[in-house]
Amino acid sequence: MIPTPHIEAKSKEEIAKTVLMPGDPLRAKFIADTFLEDVVQFNGVRNVLGYTGTYKGRRISVMASGMGMPSIGIYSYELYKFYEVENIIRIGSCGGYTADVNLYDVILAKDAWSESSYAKVQGGYTKDAIEGSKELNDKLKTYADELGIPMHVERIHSSDVFYRETSDEYKEIYSKHGCVAVEMEAFALFHNAKVLGKNAACLLTVSDNLATHEATTSEERQNAFTNMMKIALELAE
Ligand code: ADE
DSSP states (O other), rough: EEEOOOOOOGGGGGGGGGEOOOHHHHHHHHHHHOOEEEEEEOGGGGGOEEEEEEEETTEEEEEOOOOHHHHHHHHHHHHHHHHHOOOEEEEEEESSSTTTTTOOOEEEEEEEEEOOSHHHHHHHHHSEEEOOOOHHHHHHHHHHHHOOEEEEEEEEEEOOOOOSSSSSSSHHHHHOOOOEOOOOEEEHHHHHHHHHHHEEEEEEEEEEEEETBOOHHHHHHHHTHHHHHHHHHHHHH
């Protein structure tokens, strides 16, 4: 089923085995423009930009996921199942749940906890946490060490809701479930990888903190996220 309903690449060869997935299409473009050579755009459907190029001579793709689990659920499923992608690494932003994570810190998601129904509806999975791929995580830890970039390795919360009517629910999600930060995609990505026998990881940069009320501007975020991108780009093959 190529092209798929949401990706217009005409053959699986247009997409590398490893795909980096920022949420924002313009961040995918920024990564391609800033870090990749010999870049070819393979997707523009709904402006969800996707590119393949080389990093230090090794092939890698970068494509946006959009925001939220339904969106990353669609794109990651089509990449894994129909384009035979093996590895997807989400590279996104998150909100800290504790003062132990500072703005711009990098977090590798050991696992994603969620109250979302995504995994249950998609494949009958009823537990509330899913791990990232150990193999990818081990590699990402090595690359972060080699690059001298400090990285937290922790459980994160994947939420379906950005604006909640109750403002301090996060305190219980931190104390009861051990989630140090919140984002909105990893649980669905990890689930799709699990059901399809593929690999997934999630690297996050802290863009705001619910405990300390600190926040970055969208302009600051564009450039400050390069540490996380450099770690992930080392996965190019
Ligand atoms: N991504 C970045 N900050 C976030 C927050 N506060 N909640 C959910 N996702 C986020």
